[in-house]
Amino acid sequence: MTLLWDNDPTSGDRYAFALGGDISPVENLAAAARSLQESADPLMVIGPDIDMQSACDLSELARVERPELGVILLRRRVDVAVLGQALRAGIREVLTADDLTGLAEGVRRSLELSAKVAGHVTEGGTAEGRIVTVFSAKGGVGKTTFSTNLGAYLASQGSKVLLMDLDLAFGDVAISLQLLPQNSMSDLIAMGGHVDAQGLSSIVTKHESGLDVAAAPSEPSDADRIPGALVGEALRVARRHYDYVVVDTPPAFTEHVLAAFDVSDLLILIATLDIPAVKNLRLSLDTLDLLGNPRESRVVVLNRSDAKVGLRSEDVVAAIRQDIAVMVPSSPAVPASINRGVPIVLDEPKHPVSGALRELADRFVKVQANSGAPRGTEQAQPAKRERWSLARGGKR
Numbered sequence: 001m002t003l004l005w006d007n008d009p010t011s012g013d014r015y016a017f018a019l020g021g022d023i024s025p026v027e028n029l030a031a032a033a034r035s036l037q038e039s040a041d042p043l044m045v046i047g048p049d050i051d052m053q054s055a056c057d058l059s060e061l062a063r064v065e066r067p068e069l070g071v072i073l074l075r076r077r078v079d080v081a082v083l084g085q086a087l088r089a090g091i092r093e094v095l096t097a098d099d100l101t102g103l104a105e106g107v108r109r110s111l112e113l114s115a116k117v118a119g120h121v122t123e124g125g126t127a128e129g130r131i132v133t134v135f136s137a138k139g140g141v142g143k144t145t146f147s148t149n150l151g152a153y154l155a156s157q158g159s160k161v162l163l164m165d166l167d168l169a170f171g172d173v174a175i176s177l178q179l180l181p182q183n184s185m186s187d188l189i190a191m192g193g194h195v196d197a198q199g200l201s202s203i204v205t206k207h208e209s210g211l212d213v214a215a216a217p218s219e220p221s222d223a224d225r226i227p228g229a230l231v232g233e234a235l236r237v238a239r240r241h242y243d244y245v246v247v248d249t250p251p252a253f254t255e256h257v258l259a260a261f262d263v264s265d266l267l268i269l270i271a272t273l274d275i276p277a278v279k280n281l282r283l284s285l286d287t288l289d290l291l292g293n294p295r296e297s298r299v300v301v302l303n304r305s306d307a308k309v310g311l312r313s314e315d316v317v318a319a320i321r322q323d324i325a326v327m328v329p330s331s332p333a334v335p336a337s338i339n340r341g342v343p344i345v346l347d348e349p350k351h352p353v354s355g356a357l358r359e360l361a362d363r364f365v366k367v368q369a370n371s372g373a374p375r376g377t378e379q380a381q382p383a384k385r386e387r388w389s390l391a392r393g394g395k396r
Helices: 011-019 029-038 052-065 080-089 100-124 143-156 185-191 197-201 220-225 228-239 255-263 275-290 313-320 333-340 352-365
Strands: 002-005 023-026 043-046 070-075 093-096 130-135 161-165 204-206 212-214 244-248 266-271 298-303 326-328
Touching (some): 011 023, 011 100, 023 029, 043 052, 070 100, 080 093, 093 100, 130 143, 130 228, 130 255, 143 161, 143 244, 143 352, 185 228, 197 228, 228 244, 228 255, 266 275, 275 298, 275 313, 326 352
Parallel strands (some): 002 023, 002 043, 043 070, 070 093, 130 244, 130 266, 161 212, 161 244, 266 298
Antiparallel strands (some): 204 212
């Protein structure tokens, strides 16, 4: 089926010869954007009276969300300026509206290319890359330790992994791994709306474990220059080129964190045995419920679970009204490994903390090769493939 976005209600009949007759009309930009999420149609034709900027905006969105979708643009008159703008937006064909023979040929070429692109994505498995976001609304609970260790462990197992530091003002991923990145997330700003695999790879720093790291900017002021939409765009591109994308976060529901939640398959929520951390976890779970985030996409981890501080794990379960997936013991070996810049899961693989981190990765983060379902309990079942827009409180 071909999606046709045109202001003229009779255009379907006019283009039926070239498009094959199986046409699904869309009324406006919002409906066209929804169709990218809800349909698997390989072709969209944009009519000659649709605003050029709106057509380009849709094509840029399709290039990220549905790379196999072909966009054909019809214009009353085609000139160099139109061709240049269309090319930059990723539109495959630009044709005059009255050239039905040319449109039929353009449709044929686009469908052939879509079949090749779709086949490449399926065979390479990149379409199913898994985004895992590590979050706590309280600082100091070990988010960065979890993120770096999970990323390094998955990479050491032969997976292609990207660790993205979304604590854009005060991120510690790079220093925790003793990396000196030449580029950072701020270098994506110039690529807004046009992020691709090559652009993403240009900001990555390689760790000796094989882990790729997208570091936070060196200047805290750069955080305000990075829009949330750019983070979502980069993550959607990353999931097509990595087996796993692990996201470290600041202790707040920032626009960048909400953008990550929006595309995440799994949220790892961390608490420790202290009242402020438990209170913030409870509020975080309530907030995620209000925003429409699926409960089945979350796991709760209790860090420093054996601390003798007058609060027990049972008290945490009662307070948050959700089971704890993994308990990670406390140990002075953890800060020592951070100071050495070596993830403990690699440096001391037999340590109890390493064992707990591997359990978290093996049971809840990894996916089974034959089914795509994560290992472990029902709590770890993946979120539905439909995507939730947390910032808007509903499905996209």
